[in-house]
Amino acid sequence: GNSVTQMEGPVTLSEEAFLTIxxxxxxxxxxxxxxxxxxxxEGLQLLLKATxxxxxxSNKGFEATYRKETTSxxxxxxxxxxxxxxxxxxxxxxxxxxxxxxFGPGTRLSxxx
Amino acid sequence: ETGVTQTPRHLVMGMTNKKSLKCEQHLxxxxxxxxxxxxxxxxELMFVYNFKEQTENNSVPSRFSPxxxxxxxxxxxxxxxxxxxxxxxxxxxxxxxxxxxxxxxxQGTRLTVV
Numbered sequence: 001g002n003s004v005t006q007m008e009g010p011v012t013l014s015e016e017a018f019l020t021i022x023x024x025x026x027x028x029x030x031x032x033x034x035x036x037x038x039x040x041x042e043g044l045q046l047l048l049k050a051t052x053x054x055x056x057x058s059n060k061g062f063e064a065t066y067r068k069e070t071t072s073x074x075x076x077x078x079x080x081x082x083x084x085x086x087x088x089x090x091x092x093x094x095x096x097x098x099x100x101x102x103f104g105p106g107t108r109l110s111x112x113x
Numbered sequence: 114e115t116g117v118t119q120t121p122r123h124l125v126m127g128m129t130n131k132k133s134l135k136c137e138q139h140l141x142x143x144x145x146x147x148x149x150x151x152x153x154x155x156x157e158l159m160f161v162y163n164f165k166e167q168t169e170n171n172s173v174p175s176r177f178s179p180x181x182x183x184x185x186x187x188x189x190x191x192x193x194x195x196x197x198x199x200x201x202x203x204x205x206x207x208x209x210x211x212x213x214x215x216x217x218x219x220q221g222t223r224l225t226v227v
Binding site: 032034036041042043044045046049089093100101102103104105106 | 117119146154155156158161169203205207214215216217218219220221
């Protein structure tokens with residue numbers, strides 16, 4: 001079946017440190033891949049996405065590249081800020097109709113000043 | 114503002130109560146979802162509606178009853194819940210059409226069953 005695996009954390013970093021959150025997936029076909037972020041007390045917000053192999057999604061300094069050969073979609077940011085503290089979810093859509101999303105367990109990130 | 118609005122934001126109910134959660138989207142989407150988010154558990158998909166038709170029910174207990182009267186509104190009717198049903202309930206929508214589309218989430222309803 002389709003699934004998403006990601007490091008669960010928590011991840012604690014100092015401000016301006018480099019961030020990597022690993023995400024790997026199992027899927028039939030060619031899913032679209034997403035990173036969502038959830039700030040305290042809020043719903044999930046789309047951070048970035050990629051829809052085909054070798055695509056790079058980017059937003060707010062975050063980047064992730066769709067790697068079909070390693071079935072991975074790792075999230076990176078060169079210099080984190082305190083305001084990046086949140087829970088990050090890797091996800092895929094199970095079909096090309098943009099439906100039936102499968103989410104990873106989420107990774108809690110804490111950035112210390 | 115994500116375009117998906119959930120009400121109420123917080124709800125406390127007794128195990129014998131009946132209540133409903135409401136979700137409304139103004140994005141012109143055709144697919145709507147209910148997710149349950151519990152502490153220390155992955156996000157659980159509960160129900161999927163596509164063009165007002167229920168297309169997925171992930172073995173959800175019958176004490177949760179969804180209703181989708183039109184493509185813009187989704188309800189979750191609750192009755193005789195258990196304390197373990199306490200969680201954040203998230204509604205989402207997506208275009209439901211072929212393409213590189215993503216889900217848009219509401220802010221959730223924090224439900225506490227006492």
